[in-house]
Amino acid sequence: NLGDVSYDDTTGVLTVTGNFTGNSASPPQVDADASAVEIQNLINAEDGFSASGTTVAGTQALPADVTADVAFQIDAIAEGSEFNNVQIQFVDLDDAAADDAATASFDDEQKILTVTYNSQAATPTNRDYAAIATAIDAVQDDEGNNLFTSTNNSGANAFVAPEPPLTTGNSGGEVLLDDLVFQLNGASGAETFNFAGGTGQDQIAAAINLVSDSTGISAGTTTGQLQFTSTAYGSEALINIDVINEGTSGTFESSLAETRATGVDIVATVNGVEANGRANTLSINTSSLDLEVTVDDGSSANFSFSITGGGALFQLGPDVTSNQQARLGIGSLSTGQLGGANGRLYELGSGQAKSLTNDVNGAASVIDEVIDKVTSLRGRLGAFQATSLESNLVSLNETLANLEEAESSIRDADFAQESANLTRAQILVQSGTNVLSLANQNPQNVLSLLG
Structure with missing residues (x-):
């Protein structure tokens, strides 16, 4: 009895059971002096395979002597x-x-x-x-x-249909080759996923997207590969994949480009001044410019722009100079402009992408961004009113009061009386000066007599 042959279509392994060393084996064995021909015949008897190798009778049947191919x-x-x-x-x-x-x-x-x-x-x-x-x-x-x-591998021989089942296996790729458990951490939280071997990448992406609101991470397969994308932007955005357990045949962890990735905040210079960057929004606040700009989602292109004016001009001092003037402008508050990275306010309308019937979580995100934008704008207007306009108004009112008091004092004065008082004061000063001069002469006269 030469032995036994079995094929596992899941692992793609053809197993020949026998004794290739000459030692006894049970069940069936292949004797150490069995020829390669006998081994080939054993493999060829397995449906769907053909064997080739050394064919000289009596050649010792070592595994290297025989090559088995799927027919x-x-x-x-x-x-x-x-x-x-x-x-x-x-x-x-x-x-x-x-x-x-x-x-x-x-x-x-x-x-x-x-x-x-x-x-x-x-x-x-x-x-x-x-x-x-x-x-x-x-x-x-x-x-x-x-x-x-x-x-x-059967050439021009007459075709014999293999015994079912016959499939393409995992040759299409993009499936897990073994069981997998991993934890996915994002800016919003973490979730643990458990997938069985054979799960397709589209199924994995669907499972991740189902809880993207709690992790802040979405998944897609448009590039032909499973790709994880943070729904947040900036340094607070995070994707961290912690593989907890993977079967020995799995390649998920080894195929990852990286297990952890963080975002970066936008970097920009405006009028030579480095702007503050947070996520995809840049802002700058100087004595001559107050600006906030949000770039398009996912934008990575460099761009430049010039600001030549805009907003209302307020004259805060007596001189027409930049440090005694201030400009203040506000953007449009229409439904097409209110919003942010997650969408615009108009999208909450019936039938729109962020309506309550289509995307409740998306609508909530848009409303949060709208509230933040309106609150920020109200804060800017209030701060400008309190620190720039009202404080300057108080200072100007005090200056005006002092000027009016001085003018009133001048207007109320009796010119003739004040002129007489001035003349009297001048006479008194002159008289005092003469008396002092005479007093200083007496000691000189005494000294001259003594001399």
Whole structure:
């Protein structure tokens, strides 16, 4: 008894059970002196495989002496989980009167590839393995792209349909090769996901998007790969993938471009001054400019702009200079302008993208942004009124009061009386000066007499 052969279509492993070292083995064994031919015959008896190798009788049957190939295999060329595990259905017309070549068609809704052939075709090339391979390789989608490819290791031999089931396996890619458990952390929170082997990337993306409001992370497959995207912007945005457990056959963790990524805030310079950046909003507040700008979502392009004026001009001092003037302007508060990165206020209308019936969470985010924008604008107006206008008004009123008091004092004065008082004061000063001069002369006279 030479041994036993089994094939696991899940792992793609062909197992030959036997004793290749000459030691006893149970159940069935392959003797150490068995020839490669005998091993080949054993493998060839397994449906769907062909074996090749050393064929000299008596050659020791080591595993390296024999190569086993799938006699006929069908794989997906097109990428996508929808091309994984496509069922292959062979239909034999068994009609000696017909001599048509083999054909194949794909039902994308049922995920079935149907191959129709005639084992009784008069022309051998219409019923061999090569003819079946040609029919399968010719299957295309509406855009003319080939969907499947066949591996034919049986040459021009008459085709014998493999025993079902026969599928494309995971050749379409983009599926988990083993069970996976990972935790996904975003700006809004964390969630743990548990997927079984064979789960497609579209299913993974759908599960992540289902709870994106609680993690702040969305997923998509538009690039042909599973891609995680933060719904937030700036340094507070975060994507962190912590693989808790993955089967030994899994490649999810090793395929990740990175396990942690953080966003960056916008960087901008306005009039030579570095603006404050937070997420995708920049702001600047100087004596001559108060500005806040939000760039488009996902924008990474450099841009420049010039500000030549705008807003209302307030003269705060007596001199027409920039440090004694101030400008204040406000943006439009229409429904098309109120909002932010998550949408605009008009989108909450019936039938719009952020309406309560279409996107409750999105509507809440838009309302929060609208409230923040209106509150910020009211704060700006209030601060400008209190610190610039009202304080300056108080100062000007005090100056005006002092000037009016001085003018009143001047107007109320008696010019004749004040003139007489001035003359009197001048006479008194002059008289005092003369008396002091005479007083200073007396000591001089005494000294001259003593001398």
